[in-house]
Amino acid sequence: MTSSSSSSPQRHRRGGEKVKEERPRSFDSKAKHMCWTNAQIVPGRHPERWRKDAAGNIVCKRFFNCLGCLCFEYDHIIPYSKGGESVAENCQILQSRVNRFKSDKDGVDTTELKGYSCDIKFTDKELDIVEMAVYGDVIRPGNQCRCRTVAEMLGKHKSKDRMAACKLPQSGESS
Structure with a gap:
């Protein structure tokens, strides 16, 4: 088989016929x-x-x-x-x-x-709430916390996790 000078990928069928491969549409x-x-x-x-x-x-x-x-x-x-x-x-x-x-x-x-962008600008507190909902914790320099379990919220369990439980979204603090 000979190599092709074209930069497009080539494939060979049984009869030696060359067929151009489709280039990938999506990013890997x-x-x-x-x-x-x-x-x-x-x-x-x-x-x-x-x-x-x-x-x-x-x-x-x-x-x-x-x-x-x-x-x-x-x-x-x-x-x-x-x-x-x-x-x-x-x-x-x-x-x-x-x-x-x-x-x-x-x-x-x-x-x-x-x-073309959305006109909404999120505050740090709003991004913290989204991050808490999506990931279960918030990781920010100087402000790392985790979600409280339902049992913790009801006062039935005290977590052994050393990371402080987040006060969000109940906190009245503003960022």
Whole structure:
């Protein structure tokens, strides 16, 4: 068999006939991991849980492929429909709403992306409540806590866990 000079993957059928393989439409797990890692860190938040998308919106890692304001999708910077490959170098995270509006547009700048963003800005306390609901604890520098069990809340059990139980959302404290 001879090697092809084309950069597209080739496959051979039984008769030696070459058939072009489809290029992958989705990012693989390694590309997604690199994409998340390359996204901007949210100051004061756990980087494996929270990031900022290319438009500066805060997104939560657990909210992948949903449609809320903290939800995100992996986006082809150069759209797949325009030849963009599904590799880490061509990947960015975008708030789902922003990604839907960006669609297959190429060369969209940050200002335009911000125009598609949800108008909701979350406070630290609101993000703590979301993190508590989603992960069962809050991990922030200087403010780490865990969910109380129902038995703890009812005063029937005292936890041996050294991490303090969070006061959220009952706390009247503001951040």
